[in-house]
Amino acid sequence: MAEAAWTQSARYPDPAIVALDPGFKRYHLALSAVERLWTGGRWGEGPVWIGDLRCLLWSDIPNNRVLKWEEETGAVSVWQRPSNNANGHTRDRQGRIVACEHYGRRVVRFEHDGSTTVLADSYGGKRLNSPNDVVVKSDGSVWFTDPPFGLYAFYEGMKAEPELPHTNVYRIDGASGEIALVADGIDHPNGLAFSPDEGVLYIVESRSDPRNILAFDVGPDGRTLRNRRTFIRCEPGETPDGFRVDTDGNLWCGWGMGEGRDGVRVFNAAGAPIGHIHLPERCANLCFGGRNRNRLLMTAAQSLFSLYVNAQGAPGG
Numbered sequence: 001m002a003e004a005a006w007t008q009s010a011r012y013p014d015p016a017i018v019a020l021d022p023g024f025k026r027y028h029l030a031l032s033a034v035e036r037l038w039t040g041g042r043w044g045e046g047p048v049w050i051g052d053l054r055c056l057l058w059s060d061i062p063n064n065r066v067l068k069w070e071e072e073t074g075a076v077s078v079w080q081r082p083s084n085n086a087n088g089h090t091r092d093r094q095g096r097i098v099a100c101e102h103y104g105r106r107v108v109r110f111e112h113d114g115s116t117t118v119l120a121d122s123y124g125g126k127r128l129n130s131p132n133d134v135v136v137k138s139d140g141s142v143w144f145t146d147p148p149f150g151l152y153a154f155y156e157g158m159k160a161e162p163e164l165p166h167t168n169v170y171r172i173d174g175a176s177g178e179i180a181l182v183a184d185g186i187d188h189p190n191g192l193a194f195s196p197d198e199g200v201l202y203i204v205e206s207r208s209d210p211r212n213i214l215a216f217d218v219g220p221d222g223r224t225l226r227n228r229r230t231f232i233r234c235e236p237g238e239t240p241d242g243f244r245v246d247t248d249g250n251l252w253c254g255w256g257m258g259e260g261r262d263g264v265r266v267f268n269a270a271g272a273p274i275g276h277i278h279l280p281e282r283c284a285n286l287c288f289g290g291r292n293r294n295r296l297l298m299t300a301a302q303s304l305f306s307l308y309v310n311a312q313g314a315p316g317g
Helices: 022-027
Strands: 017-019 035-039 044-050 055-060 065-070 076-080 086-091 097-101 106-110 116-120 134-136 142-145 169-172 179-183 189-194 200-205 212-218 225-233 243-245 251-255 263-267 273-278 283-289 295-300 303-308
Touching: 017 022, 022 273, 035 065, 044 097, 055 086, 055 283, 055 295, 086 134, 097 134, 116 142, 116 169, 134 189, 142 189, 179 225, 189 243, 189 251, 200 243, 243 283, 251 295, 263 283, 263 295
Parallel strands: 044 086, 044 283
Antiparallel strands: 017 273, 035 303, 044 055, 044 295, 055 065, 065 076, 086 097, 097 106, 106 116, 134 142, 142 169, 169 179, 189 200, 200 212, 212 225, 243 251, 251 263, 251 283, 263 273, 283 295, 295 303
């Protein structure tokens, strides 16, 4: 379906929302439809919900800006430009925004007084590649992936040769600021999220063929990973990207690529596909927002979409 021809469904239930398993029906609100909230970007990514301001921030990476959508008015404005080709965003438990910058090749935190703190820009004396996605654990530690997507062309960053492997995931200690390598050997790690109890870390391996979503157990120290395994092995051509976990442990994954695949694929806590939300564009990332964290906000190729669901995002997403 061509993007220009897409219109919101006037029917309930919305035929764009498909149950792949009976277990999905409990999360589907029959009187809710997919809405396009805005269009006009080049590649939407990195959404983060700001509940105290009732707004969403998300990245338009090639346009070097972060946009803001206001839930009360529907207004969209530029929150940050230039953004150093920012990609992933999250908030820490003090409400500060943490961002991954492709162009800056760093992870930064925006303080309440408006200043910027650089959390990480190198490891072992070498520059990071282009930090992609980020999550903050309840202990204040910051976990992020570092593939070289921003180094491949003058489009989402600055073309350059990587100094570090394209396979690494790092942890920044919340107290000391020490940066540690927590996982390697992952072919272009991308989106990541913790299970609701923070006992498992899921990571998208975005250049394996086919792509995988990996799972690691978090060690008793809360700082290390062990027992790497393939949690979801995708079909050829399927492209998971960013994702979030709800309070029941389901994974809501940005998905593509191609007609019939673009949208959000939902997996239960056992890794079985249970639902799909069809969109007219590939969905890169998403988060839960709204007053009750039950509004799925989906950043797609050029547009921002939303859908109310009968699920709530887990803390830290």
